[in-house]
Amino acid sequence: xxxxxxxxxTPAVTAALHDGxxxxxxxxxxxxxxxxxxxxxxxxxxxxxxxxxxxxxTAVVAGSGPGPYTGLRxxxxxxxxxxxxxxxxSYGVCTLDGVAFGSGLSEPFLVATDARRKEVFWGRxxxxxxxxxxxxxxxxxxxxxxxxxxxxxxxxxxxxILGNRxxxxxxxxxxxxxxxxxxxxxxxxxxxxxxxxxxxxxxxVVPGAPKRVTA
Amino acid sequence: MADEPLVxxxxxxxxxxxxxxVRGHTLLANTIASxxxxxxxxxxxxxxxxxxxxxxxxxxxxxAALAEAGLRFSDIDAIAVTAGPGLxxxxxxxxxxxxxxxxxxxxxxxxxxxxxxxxxxxxxEHGPLPRPCIAMLVSGGHSSLLLVPDVAEDVxxxxxxxxxxxxxxxxxxxxxxxxxxxGGPHIDRAAxxxxxxxxxxxxxxLDDGTLDFSFSGLKTAVARWVExxxxxxxxxxxxxxxxxxxxxxVDVLTRKALQACRKYEVxxxxxxxxxxxxxxxxxxxxxxxxxxxxxxxxPRPGLCTDNGxxxxxxxxxxxxxxITPSTLEIPADSSLPxxxxxx
Numbered sequence: 177x178x179x180x181x182x183x184x185x186t187p188a189v190t191a192a193l194h195d196g197x198x199x200x201x202x203x204x205x206x207x208x209x210x211x212x213x214x215x216x217x218x219x220x221x222x223x224x225x226x227x228x229x230x231x232x233x234t235a236v237v238a239g240s241g242p243g244p245y246t247g248l249r250x251x252x253x254x255x256x257x258x259x260x261x262x263x264x265x266s267y268g269v270c271t272l273d274g275v276a277f278g279s280g281l282s283e284p285f286l287v288a289t290d291a292r293r294k295e296v297f298w299g300r301x302x303x304x305x306x307x308x309x310x311x312x313x314x315x316x317x318x319x320x321x322x323x324x325x326x327x328x329x330x331x332x333x334x335x336x337i338l339g340n341r342x343x344x345x346x347x348x349x350x351x352x353x354x355x356x357x358x359x360x361x362x363x364x365x366x367x368x369x370x371x372x373x374x375x376x377x378x379x380x381v382v383p384g385a386p387k388r389v390t391a
Numbered sequence: 392m393a394d395e396p397l398v399x400x401x402x403x404x405x406x407x408x409x410x411x412x413v414r415g416h417t418l419l420a421n422t423i424a425s426x427x428x429x430x431x432x433x434x435x436x437x438x439x440x441x442x443x444x445x446x447x448x449x450x451x452x453x454x455a456a457l458a459e460a461g462l463r464f465s466d467i468d469a470i471a472v473t474a475g476p477g478l479x480x481x482x483x484x485x486x487x488x489x490x491x492x493x494x495x496x497x498x499x500x501x502x503x504x505x506x507x508x509x510x511x512x513x514x515x516e517h518g519p520l521p522r523p524c525i526a527m528l529v530s531g532g533h534s535s536l537l538l539v540p541d542v543a544e545d546v547x548x549x550x551x552x553x554x555x556x557x558x559x560x561x562x563x564x565x566x567x568x569x570x571x572x573x574g575g576p577h578i579d580r581a582a583x584x585x586x587x588x589x590x591x592x593x594x595x596x597l598d599d600g601t602l603d604f605s606f607s608g609l610k611t612a613v614a615r616w617v618e619x620x621x622x623x624x625x626x627x628x629x630x631x632x633x634x635x636x637x638x639x640x641v642d643v644l645t646r647k648a649l650q651a652c653r654k655y656e657v658x659x660x661x662x663x664x665x666x667x668x669x670x671x672x673x674x675x676x677x678x679x680x681x682x683x684x685x686x687x688x689x690p691r692p693g694l695c696t697d698n699g700x701x702x703x704x705x706x707x708x709x710x711x712x713x714i715t716p717s718t719l720e721i722p723a724d725s726s727l728p729x730x731x732x733x734x
Contacts, residue, residue: 212483216490216719230495245439246480249446250487256450257491261464372446378439382432386566389614390622 177361180222180233180258181354182215184251185243185271186289186329188347189214193226193233194354196362200226202351211247215254233264237357239348240268241373242297242311243289248372255370267367269357271348272299272311272328278352279304279327279344288319288330288338296330296338297375305356313375396468396710399456399492400703401449403485404477404505405532406430406441408448410456411700412467413707418515419460421693421700424448427573434572435562436531442480449488456699467496471706474502474717474734475727477532482723490719499716501706502734504546504727505697506535509663511542511708512701513690521659521686525549527648529672530664530697531558531573534644536602536651537729539661543708548729549651550602557640558666560606564636567614568629578633579669585630587638587671590616594643602651609639641672645679652685661688668692709733 177196182189187208193200201222205214223230238255241248252268259266272287279285281304288298291313298319299310316334319326326338329346360367395415402409406427412420426444430436457464472489475482486502493500510526523540534552539545555563558575565574570581593612595605613636620627648660662676667689680687694700714733721734 210722212486213720213722215487216494219494220719230497245442246483249442249480249484253446253449253484253487254491257488258495260450260453261492261495372443374443378437378443380433380437380440383434386563386614388618389611390618 177234177358178228178232179235179237179354179358179361180219181237181350181357182219182251182254183239183271183274183348183350183353184211184215185239185241185248186347189218190348190350191215191218191222192350192354193222193228194351194358196358199351199354200228202349204347204349206347211250215250230262233262235264235357235361236266237269237353238266238370239271239274239353240368240371241271242291242313242375243271244292245372245374252370252372266370267357268370269353269367270307270311270373272297273307274348274353274356275328276301276307277304277356278349281325285325285327286319286321287328288326289328290330290333296334298330311373311375396707397462397466398469398471398703398706398710399467400699400701400706401470401472401485401489402697402699402702403445403481404473404475405481405697406436407697408445408452409697409699410452411698411703412456412460412462413515413700413703415707416514416704418700420456421698422452422456422459423698424452431572434566438478438480441478442484445481445484449484464496467498469499469501469706469710471501471503471702471709473505473508473702474721475505475724477505477725479723479725482725486721486723494719500719501709501714502717502721503702503705503709504729504732506533506729507542507546507732508701508705510537510539510661511705512694513661513663513688515700515704516690516694517688520661523657524659524661525648525651525655525657526661526663527644528664529557529644529662529666531562532556533664534604535729536647538655538657542705542732543712543714544732546729546732550604550647552604552606554605554607555610557604557606557644560610560640561666563610564613567617568632575666575669578637579671581630582634582637582671585628585632585634587634589631590635592635592639594639597643597646602647604643604647606640609636637669637671641669641675644672645676648676649679649683649685652683658684659686659688663690663695665696667695
């Protein structure tokens with residue numbers, strides 16, 4: 177097994193290779209505005225570092241969000257494109273699940289990431305492998321924290337409301353995403369197709385009558 | 392020729408997901424998925440709706456194009472993609488797709504200019520471009536006059552709209568007349584029942600000595616005229632308004648295009664972009680070019696509107712000219728200048 181995983185649903189552009197037992201290489205750059213420029217070279221870098229060839233990859237996994245849409249689509253389109261050209265399956269794994277898996281926590285907790293517009297994307301987990309609620313998009317004050325620890329960039333952004341587990345990386349790591357996907361694939365757990373989780377409709381308003389140009 | 396490279400072109404600058412496949416200048420497939428129906432009720436293209444639709448449509452559209460051409464993906468020798476100008480989020484889906492295909496296949500990538508691609512596409516129908524030629528590109532997003540010594544490497548901007556694009560004026564006037572979006576085809580159809588001389592609408596910047604256009608004042612003049620008739624309780628004869636508006640647009644477009652031909656002593660004019668599908672523009676351009684001794688080239692309507700074949704055609708020119716391929720780091724550039732043919 178050789179899983180190529182990446183996530184572009186947050187300011188982190190992250191890619192990793194996992195051979196079913198361990199992460200062979202991982203590379204992450206934090207830059208919220210350059211997902212389109214950074215992802216392909218990041219994939220090339222992890223391939224070069226691990227000495228693997230794209231031809232050896234057996235599955236491609238992208239974080240399926242939720243996350244800011246423009247960046248999110250870069251990862252999912254890339255997963256589909258590599259899948260089509262390499263002739264291997266591609267999957268989408270919820271980005272919050274990747275953050276959860278990377279936390280290593282074994283007790284209940286929440287993941288919250290930045291949804292912009294003063295909102296967070298969030299989900300509730302029983303442990304690092306098990307999402308029990310979400311993903312949803314809400315204002316921080318609407319998230320039922322109920323004393324649980326909150327990990328992810330949303331917590332770092334709104335520490336007064338969500339608390340802040342600063343000992344856990346706020347961004348998803350492709351290494352964790354790849355490890356989670358490899359574990360699910362090895363167990364035969366079905367994975368989702370690489371489709372985006374948007375949670376919001378596009379902003380668009382049906383126009384009324386044309387504006388008059390004369391008074 | 393069988394030894395010419397197979398180029399797959401990707402176009403996502405607005406609402407069309409276009410995939411084209413060419414061998415040299417032979418068109419093998421031109422497949423389009425459009426999200427226009429999703430935009431129509433909003434009266435214009437909604438960028439986020441377009442971006443979402445590109446991601447949904449890309450893989451099936453590429454597969455359909457390969458099937459149409461009778462090819463496997465592994466047969467493709469190079470990938471070309473619109474890198475700009477256009478809607479940033481929409482462009483980015485195409486650029487990400489192109490990079491993943493180039494990476495997965497191990498073939499070169501060419502990021503190209505959307506406007507230059509509109510020029511290059513004519514070679515698929517009418518053969519090599521005369522060097523130089525004048526190109527006029529008119530669409531919902533662009534109105535440009537270009538001097539084209541070499542479409543692969545040297546495109547010079549002579550003028551462009553200072554406000555609305557020609558196609559944008561069609562959309563806005565259609566709204567005033569209660570016609571659906573996109574306005575171009577509806578105004579074209581309505582105008583056939585009316586007279587282009589019924590109302591003397593203004594011709595912006597007609598004799599100002601530049602090769603720039605302006606259509607915003609015309610749009611406002613049409614709205615004023617309609618509102619004045621409505622205020623006085625008179626019926627508005629939509630075909631006459633449509634025909635007179637359309638006549639004002641195509642009069643300015645064709646005159647300025649021929650002014651450019653005269654000024655630069657060029658005897659070949661190419662018209663491209665979605666508005667080039669307008670029947671009155673095609674007819675008047677033909678008439679005026681004949682009178683001026685200028686040869687006119689207009690691709691068939693399916694190659695004038697946004698499509699992937701135009702991107703593949705320009706990509707093919709870049710391969711033939713030995714241009715260095717793009718890196719996998721190229722950005723999508725929503726305001727890529729026309730002077731940058733490839734990135």
